[in-house]
Amino acid sequence: MTRATVTAAVGTLAALTLLAGSAAARPAPEPAPPTAAPRLVSFDTCADALARLRAAASASVGPWGFQPGWRTGFATGGAGEPLALSRAGDGARAAQGATPEHSGTNVHEPGADEPDLVKTDGRRIVTVTGGVLRVVDPATRRTSGRLDLTGDDARPGPGEGSLLLHGDRALVLLRGSTPVLPNGTSARRPAGGPTGARLLLVDLAGRPALVGTYRIDGSLLDARLTGPTARVVVRSQARLVFPEPGDGATEAQRLAANRAAIGRADLDAWLPAYDWTEGDRRGGGRVGCDRLAATADTTGTALLTVLSFDLAAGRLGDGDPVSVAGDADTVYGTAGSLYLAGQRQRPGQLRPRGWGGPAGRDPGTAIYQFDTRAPGRPRYLAAGTVPGTLLDQYALSEWQGHLRVATTSGDDRGSRPTTESGVYVLTRRGDLLTRVGAVTGLGRGERIHSVRYLGPTGHVVTFRRTDPLYTLDLTDPAAPRVTGELKITGYSAYLHPAGPGRLLGVGQEADADGRAQGLQVSLFDVADPDRPTRLARHHLPGAGSAVEFDPHAFLYDPGTGLVALPVHDGGLLLLRVAGATIVPAGTVTHPGRAPVSRSLLVGGVLWTVSDAGLRADDPAGVAGPVRIAWLPAT
Structure with a gap:
């Protein structure tokens, strides 16, 4: 591989348009120093790309492969005002036959829809469960269409399917997987086999009909829909097969054999293959070298591929793929940006997933930003790092040209944890996300359990034995500061805006030793950032809710104060926020x-969804919800 320096010029990176194929600076052969930002570089030739990937993988491999269960084997896994119910304008109502008001998927940012197992546009309800797509007419309360998705060559696993909806098109996303071999590597996909992330395009104009399919090596990480453009992020592992040495082989011999195997591997071991159908037409290919970039310190063990599909076009095509030889586990999107983030890795320094380590050896989090304002392929903009690890996408927030990132650093193992949390403010300068401000030292000895940004204000919950809810003033990006702190027992795992100056928290009550005591829903008054208070709470001993780890399961209607959340006994708990109170409003069971x-x-x-079917209720009943209809799944 030719030696060259990594360019820092934003013009070169912009010219890549996330690697559109033009020549760019050749990658440096040595890893960047720990303090350097993980800039992306492209390659002059496929030979350069192969040499870089081989070198990175050789530096990362050990005598026993890439160690299953470590980060090389990743699991396959600023909002302002609260989101109100959709209200179509007069023109839209006329065009769509007076579409009724309806709730949407509970998403992090307006303008960036997220895939979920149910979608509605007010005219139809679309679900995907148990390998079947169903369409329900909410006006007649009847099933109007059904499409078996199992004929594609593999039945989706339980809870595997999700979907995006645009007009009369539904894009079904099936997570897929890459088989992992005993030595921690991943196998090649058998021809026509069921592995890999799969996408199914369904026409909903009449009876649901499958009009296109797409499959690519790897597993679905996440997706976002901005306008008609769906951008799907897939993570794939290097498909390397290491030899099985004979008995008595030393670790040095095993390592040499593994590196020799890497040295013989071609680009097919790294670049994802894809195939697609469109009616009777079929096609396929592999991500090209001109669509590949790498971080200077890539481990050569994983690739991220971003696919772009225009759902208004009525076809999927090849997805216009672009790949980054890097790693991430979090996708965060806004109406104009897409961010990929994950714990930073370096060759020879692979760590278990979620490893924190003492602050002095914190690997940090790498973040990559892409411009999604224009339709089609996203354009790479910049990269940066922050200390610590992310909880989820809600730890990130783009606001007025800045990115706020909340992380936890340190080691929480043992009786004397060294953890602390902070919020870092980044801005784009050229091709770098540069830190301009930070507030640190939050929750010493604790970890972040939830984050919510509301414009210039941030709210961070940390927990070990008690729950400090921190309020942060982020108005000045260069000088973020803590303005208030509320200590209560338990913690909130999800925070949701509930009107001006109000915040709902869903999590667990806990005793004085930090042991969970059951579901807790709290109503906070955060109007005065110096003195956050809790106005009310609802405690359900021994219970829990999927909302604690999946915000898509949460429903809040600001017009009526209705709150709905599944509970672990299988039912749906209904509450109402009325003034400064939380009032029980009944349950729904299937x-x-x-x-x-x-x-x-x-x-x-109120419509509720389970694998058994859909139920319709009047949520305003005096004694609780009143059932209107039941639509069984079979």
């Missing part, structure tokens, strides 16, 4: 105690 996974509102009717 036959056979089938776990209710989602709830939504269409025209004032």
